[in-house]
Amino acid sequence: MVKPKFKETIPVFFVNNEIHIGEEDGIAGIIEDPNGSIKYLISLIDGENTIEDIIEKVILKYPYITSEDINSALGSLDAENYLEDNAKRPKIMGEYEIERYKANLNYFSLFTSLNDSKFDIQEKIMNTNVALLGVGGLGSQILYHLAGLGFHNINILDFDTLELSNFNRQLLYSEENINELKTELAKKRISKFNPNVNLNMTNKRIECADDVMNHIKDSDFVICVADKPTMHIQDWVNEAVVKLRKPLVSGGVLNTRGRFYSIIPGKTGCVECHKKTLMDSDQSVNEELNNMNQVNFQRNNAAISSNVAMLAGAMVNELLGLVTGISEPRSLGRMIEIDYLTYQTYAISEWEKQDSCPVCQSIYSK
Known part of the structure; x- marks a missing residue:
């Protein structure tokens, strides 16, 4: 009743x-x-x-x-x-979870009617497995958000150690842990912040698409904020998520702007489709990419914590929409940019599936 x-x-x-x-x-x-x-x-x-x-x-x-x-x-x-x-009552949440995620539940209730349940939304989050590639400046803040939302199953991959220059934006760590592995430090901190989170950590530098596939194969969704090597990481991640059909949210900081996009293999175009769309509209794009490859271009950090926080929040909200369906992600098949100086967000490019995309063909050739 x-x-x-x-x-x-x-x-x-x-x-x-x-x-x-x-x-x-x-x-x-x-x-x-x-x-x-x-x-x-x-x-x-x-x-x-x-x-x-x-x-x-x-x-x-x-x-x-x-x-x-x-x-x-x-x-x-x-x-x-x-x-x-x-x-309506929760199916798996007890009084502890109801109290811990009370404000979450109040927020999720805004998207429900009498026929829906806010508890179903929270429990969907708790049961979802997320792979997070990178726990540096952007990834460490994203990890905090995921733990606060109640994602109880998170698989993290990173290879880096903590440096003094990280602390202007990497709020997860402490100076006493300089030179220690970020994955191990992240596990310790998040376990104290939310002991319900099951963190699986992998200490590894990504060197090919197979490395990504091995890490994300048991996850439902993927967030990529790894940025090295600059000219290859997105291609490797794209190949992996498309072959395994894992929805992806990816982004990074670009000086005074933040950029992010999301794809659902089989529904939206992939990163390779995006490249082809840009090249078809502007022949100079291919020349620029070739030049960057020739000089082994690596992007350096120019980021402050407040800007990173804006991008982290936007990306987690995009994932939240994908997982729960409470909102349609703005970045599906679109590159969204946040201007940190004006706080405006806008799409700078968008793309469809390309019939000739060699990566997307891996879905349809099976």
Whole structure:
């Protein structure tokens, strides 16, 4: 039996003969209530009464109001995403998880109706296995976000040791651990921050697509923020995720801008499709890539923590959309750029699947 209640994030105010629901611009609503019947109806939407209870009690006090009127009112409130079903309970979460992820649940409730469950969203996250390539400046902040959201299964790959120059943006670590492996330090810190997270660590430099495939094969989703070697890492990761059909979110910091994209193999074009799209529109792109390869170009860091945090948050939100479906990722088959100086985000390129893409053909040749 459905027991509707107003969501924890939706306050209700009674002002004279008006009912104000919500406080967020564009979401809040005002309802005229000259005779008090709506106020009474709302007082019954407390998570204890079923819809049948509410109908019976309202009609008893206001006989001229019909059950159709009440169902219509409840439907309108539900359509505005004001209500949730207090009878819904989690399938695997206990009281500890409900309290730890309380604010998560309040947020996820914003995307549910009476037919949905905020607990299902959190439990989906807890059961999802994510591979994270790189726990440097961007990856260490992404890891914190993943642990806070409740991703309990994370596979990390990195090879680097901690350096003094890392600390302006790598907030996961401490100076006392300089020269130690980042993977081991990340495991220690995250285990204290959220002991529910099962971290599988791999200390390895990526040298080919097979290295990536071996690491991500048991994961459901992949985040790549590894940036070395600059001219090869994206191609290797792309080949691996396409062959294994793993959705990918990838990005990096580029001086005063951050860039990220996401792909779903078989649904969107891949990185190779993106390259072909750019080359078809601008022949100089191929020449530029060849020149960068010839000089063995390696990008140097120019990043501050606050900028890295913006990009990390955007990328994790894109993953959240892919995992839970609460929002459509903006970056699917698109390169999104964040301008750190203006805080604007925009697509700088987008692409479709290319029929002649040699990487995507690995999906259809099976």
